[in-house]
Amino acid sequence: MLESMQKNLIRSVVMITAFINGFVIMSIELLGGRVLAPYFGSSVYVWGSIITIFMLSLSLGYLFGGRLSSRNPNPVSFALFFFLAALLTLPIIFFADWTMTKIFVVIEDPRYGSLLTAMLLYFPPICIMGMVSPYSIRLLVQSEQHSGRTAGHLYFVSTLGSALGTLVTSFYFVLWFELDHVMWGLVAVLILCGLSVLAAYRWPVRQAKPMERSV
Amino acid sequence: MMKNTKALPVLLSAVFAASLLLTLSVTAQTQLPIIHEERSVYRNIAVTEYDGRRCMLFNQNRGDKNQTCMDLRDPKKLVFHYTRMSLAGLLLNSEPKSVLVAGLGGGSIPMVMTELFPQAQIDVLEIDSAVVKVAKEFFNFKESDNLKVHVVDARVFIKRAGLLGKKYDFIMLDAFTGEYIPEHLLTQEFLEEVKQILSPEGVVVANTFSSSNLYDHESVTYQAVFGEFYNFKMPGSGNRVIIAQHDGVPERSTLRAPAQQLHPRLRAYDVTILEYPARLDTRPDWDTSRRVLTDQYSPGNLLN
Numbered sequence: 001m002l003e004s005m006q007k008n009l010i011r012s013v014v015m016i017t018a019f020i021n022g023f024v025i026m027s028i029e030l031l032g033g034r035v036l037a038p039y040f041g042s043s044v045y046v047w048g049s050i051i052t053i054f055m056l057s058l059s060l061g062y063l064f065g066g067r068l069s070s071r072n073p074n075p076v077s078f079a080l081f082f083f084l085a086a087l088l089t090l091p092i093i094f095f096a097d098w099t100m101t102k103i104f105v106v107i108e109d110p111r112y113g114s115l116l117t118a119m120l121l122y123f124p125p126i127c128i129m130g131m132v133s134p135y136s137i138r139l140l141v142q143s144e145q146h147s148g149r150t151a152g153h154l155y156f157v158s159t160l161g162s163a164l165g166t167l168v169t170s171f172y173f174v175l176w177f178e179l180d181h182v183m184w185g186l187v188a189v190l191i192l193c194g195l196s197v198l199a200a201y202r203w204p205v206r207q208a209k210p211m212e213r214s215v
Numbered sequence: 216m217m218k219n220t221k222a223l224p225v226l227l228s229a230v231f232a233a234s235l236l237l238t239l240s241v242t243a244q245t246q247l248p249i250i251h252e253e254r255s256v257y258r259n260i261a262v263t264e265y266d267g268r269r270c271m272l273f274n275q276n277r278g279d280k281n282q283t284c285m286d287l288r289d290p291k292k293l294v295f296h297y298t299r300m301s302l303a304g305l306l307l308n309s310e311p312k313s314v315l316v317a318g319l320g321g322g323s324i325p326m327v328m329t330e331l332f333p334q335a336q337i338d339v340l341e342i343d344s345a346v347v348k349v350a351k352e353f354f355n356f357k358e359s360d361n362l363k364v365h366v367v368d369a370r371v372f373i374k375r376a377g378l379l380g381k382k383y384d385f386i387m388l389d390a391f392t393g394e395y396i397p398e399h400l401l402t403q404e405f406l407e408e409v410k411q412i413l414s415p416e417g418v419v420v421a422n423t424f425s426s427s428n429l430y431d432h433e434s435v436t437y438q439a440v441f442g443e444f445y446n447f448k449m450p451g452s453g454n455r456v457i458i459a460q461h462d463g464v465p466e467r468s469t470l471r472a473p474a475q476q477l478h479p480r481l482r483a484y485d486v487t488i489l490e491y492p493a494r495l496d497t498r499p500d501w502d503t504s505r506r507v508l509t510d511q512y513s514p515g516n517l518l519n
Contacts, residue, residue, distance in 0.1 A: 041368020
């Protein structure tokens with residue numbers, strides 16, 4: 001009974017964190033256009049750079065995340081992805097202007113300037129966030145037979161999060177908040193995700209032990 | 216297969232494809248005779264000709280207004296109010312030696328400037344190379360030794376000009392199409408960069424919005440950077456033109472002499488410069504409690 005409750009809890013938490021992960025990725029991507037615009041403009045190739053780097057980061061993240069998931073998959077590593085992603089998002093808040101000032105002086109062509117900037121600022125956190133998807137599938141899959149179904153569920157949830165992240169950020173966040181405030185919010189949410197994962201795996205264990213003894 | 220359906224690119228390409236189809240199908244049905252269509256990465260450009268006028272339109276299927284028009288019988292004449300109004304900047308600096316125009320359109324403003332001041336060095340910034348092509352082919356726009364077009368985002372050019380220590384006597388900001396607002400060209404930081412390349416006696420002329428929330432936000436932002444400025448409106452024009460200098464603007468009464476002096480030269484362009492000084496106003500008619508737009512906060516498209 002308690003075991004199945006824990007399973008359900010873990011399942012829900014992994015799904016919710018995957019949803020939030022998808023949300024955060026697209027929110028950061030959308031704000032990326034605003035981060036880069038003061039230095040490289042808002043021409044079509046600035047968006048080209050951002051989207052390219054996000055796709056590249058995600059693809060490699062999927063690859064690494066998948067590999068890691070085959071070696072001792074555990075919730076602590078999973079939670080670490082979120083903490084690491086939060087940490088690696090901070091340079092976007094603190095060093096974006098410094099980085100772009102340097103790059104702006106050295107690279108005159110805004111296409112390559114924006115590409116390099118996007119690479120430096122966004123590859124690390126987004127690659128880590130890409131690792132979340134395959135790893136969460138591994139945590140949820142119980143049998144080979146259900147693996148496709150679980151993967152489908154997870155893509156559904158995380159891509160839905162991405163859709164919502166895009167919408168809410170572009171329609172409301174930029175109107176309500178300053179750019180860095182949204183970024184801080186996203187960092188906080190990532191940290192909360194990591195903490196929730198840890199809590200979900202720990203919580204029933206403490207309660208379960210006394211009961212086991214009493215049996 | 217990993218998660219390869221990230222929303223933005225898919226959304227963008229779908230919207231792009233849909234709008235392309237829509238444009239192709241709708242343009243065939245519009246009543247205006249189209250003499251040329253130019254495809255562009257930013258928007259489709261159509262050139263229409265009717266009633267003795269040739270006009271450049273962006274996304275005309277969505278009912279956008281003309282970007283720029285030329286009177287075919289009198290090509291020198293400035294058809295739009297705001298293009299004529301922007302020459303009011305000359306009242307504050309009547310012999311600019313260097314001119315920067317952000318936003319080409321049909322090129323009427325840079326062409327007038329180079330005719331009026333053949334010795335002046337004029338840089339024109341235009342993000343869309345297709346607009347440059349159409350302006351040259353259909354609107355008599357010509358580059359010369361003193362008149363150069365740069366296909367670049369205005370913010371990028373102006374930031375770099377600042378680093379290089381360039382200065383301009385006359386800066387015209389006209390980069391808004393009315394449909395999509397480049398939000399990074401509305402911010403305090405951008406205007407500071409503009410101010411940095413403005414010569415001590417230079418003048419900034421901005422063709423901006425006269426409607427909605429954005430009017431207030433934009434006015435407050437200009438005020439924060441330039442101090443008091445001239446707010447210039449004309450009856451019959453939906454535009455408002457901001458005229459600003461480094462630290463406020465001179466008394467309106469001092470503008471009568473330059474108006475008299477400019478009048479004979481501007482008459483050919485249908486610019487009634489003698490009327491202008493009386494219409495320049497420094498009194499705020501906007502909500503001064505609005506928030507200044509910054510690179511951190513610039514939701515121009517949502518405020519519009």
